[in-house]
Amino acid sequence: MPTLILTTNPGIEDIAADEARHVLGAKVVEVKTGLGRAVVEVSEENVELVDRLASIHRALLLLAKGSVCGERECLADVKSVIEESGVIDFLVPYGSFAVRVNRVGEHSFRSLDVASVVGEAVIEAAKARRGWRPRVDLDYPSTVVHVDVIHSEVLVSIELGGELSWHRRGYRVYDHPAALKPTLAYAMLILSGARDGDHIIDPMCGGGTVAIEAAYMFEHSKLTCMDMNPRHIAGAKLNAKAALVYPRIRFVVGDARRLSSFIEEADVLVSNPPYGIRLGSPRQVRRVYRDFLTEATKIIRKSITIITPEHRFASKVLEELGWKIMHERRVAHGNLYPHILVATP
Numbered sequence: 216m217p218t219l220i221l222t223t224n225p226g227i228e229d230i231a232a233d234e235a236r237h238v239l240g241a242k243v244v245e246v247k248t249g250l251g252r253a254v255v256e257v258s259e260e261n262v263e264l265v266d267r268l269a270s271i272h273r274a275l276l277l278l279a280k281g282s283v284c285g286e287r288e289c290l291a292d293v294k295s296v297i298e299e300s301g302v303i304d305f306l307v308p309y310g311s312f313a314v315r316v317n318r319v320g321e322h323s324f325r326s327l328d329v330a331s332v333v334g335e336a337v338i339e340a341a342k343a344r345r346g347w348r349p350r351v352d353l354d355y356p357s358t359v360v361h362v363d364v365i366h367s368e369v370l371v372s373i374e375l376g377g378e379l380s381w382h383r384r385g386y387r388v389y390d391h392p393a394a395l396k397p398t399l400a401y402a403m404l405i406l407s408g409a410r411d412g413d414h415i416i417d418p419m420c421g422g423g424t425v426a427i428e429a430a431y432m433f434e435h436s437k438l439t440c441m442d443m444n445p446r447h448i449a450g451a452k453l454n455a456k457a458a459l460v461y462p463r464i465r466f467v468v469g470d471a472r473r474l475s476s477f478i479e480e481a482d483v484l485v486s487n488p489p490y491g492i493r494l495g496s497p498r499q500v501r502r503v504y505r506d507f508l509t510e511a512t513k514i515i516r517k518s519i520t521i522i523t524p525e526h527r528f529a530s531k532v533l534e535e536l537g538w539k540i541m542h543e544r545r546v547a548h549g550n551l552y553p554h555i556l557v558a559t560p
């Protein structure tokens with residue numbers, strides 16, 4: 216059975232593995248928690264379904280595994296893993312390739328050194344066995360060779376389905392300055408426990424990522440996307456049109472600190488409130504969080520799920536309001552490590 220390395224946002228690897236189990240019937244081999252990778256085995260006929268996964272950034276077909284020590288001299292071992300991997304069978308005749316390296320751990324070589332050894336090994340192997348020299352094209356390669364050097368482990372794989380990272384789904388025609396990755400939005404919706412038919416709201420919805428992902432996941436749910444900034448709501452509408460889910464979502468311009476005056480009740484709230492970097496003082500951010508959560512707990516029946524670096528403060532407020540934190544996890548988001556909190560009444 217082909218082995219796939221699914222890459223995702225660090226912190227939601229288990230969610231990607233679960234989705235692969237359900238959608239592809241995959242067997243989960245390893246969940247590399249914190250490294251943004253899950254390794255799964257999938258039957259030949261289900262490999263092509265991989266582009267249905269909403270929780271992954273990329274899918275890589277694993278070709279070979281090997282090991283390497285941390286010293287520069289050991290880069291020769293990486294070269295022999297490449298030679299044995301059969302990677303050249305995936306090169307397009309007279310086409311181009313690029314090497315992408317993901318290195319974790321202490322080594323006396325850099326990722327660039329690995330890329331250069333791998334690039335040379337690919338060219339030599341292609342010349343020797345196929346009689347032509349592939350071109351290196353870092354921008355628009357026909358084949359992408361991935362090399363993961365994770366401590367002493369080396370994994371060689373090629374990328375399936377082109378290089379466009381799948382979290383940049385085609386619908387993002389309006390680029391909100393603080394947009395959430397669709398993969399994180401999907402993970403939050405899963406963690407929220409939302410069911411098809413629930414009324415799901417995002418009262419600080421920006422470019423509408425959560426509402427759009429929810430529209431893809433749930434056929435019968437009522438969806439509301441609210442933001443106090445009319446420009447973002449106009450952008451969210453454009454995104455929803457590009458995603459072909461516009462009629463499914465209700466758009467509201469409104470202030471989440473007065474949520475109950477815009478929305479009477481809903482089942483589930485999933486949101487990415489401002490992190491506060493642009494709002495200035497932490498006191499001001501916390502005031503917004505307190506007012507927003509106080510209002511949210513008045514109208515939400517089932518769960519509130521938020522992603523925030525203000526997780527301690529938000530948990531404290533939710534607990535003061537009599538809600539329980541049912542789940543909490545740290546995820547990577549850009550160069551920050553916010554937490555996803557799930558609270559229930």
Ligand SMILES: C[S@@+](CC[C@H](N)C(=O)[O-])C[C@H]1O[C@@H](n2cnc3c(N)ncnc32)[C@H](O)[C@@H]1O
Nearest residue numbers: 391393394395419421422424442443470471487
């Ligand atoms: C981090 S962004 C959300 C990004 C969104 N998840 C996306 O993917 O595009 C936070 C949003 O909260 C909005 N916002 C801030 N304070 C608000 C408030 N009191 N009521 C409603 N929206 C608010 C901002 O206008 C901003 O669009």
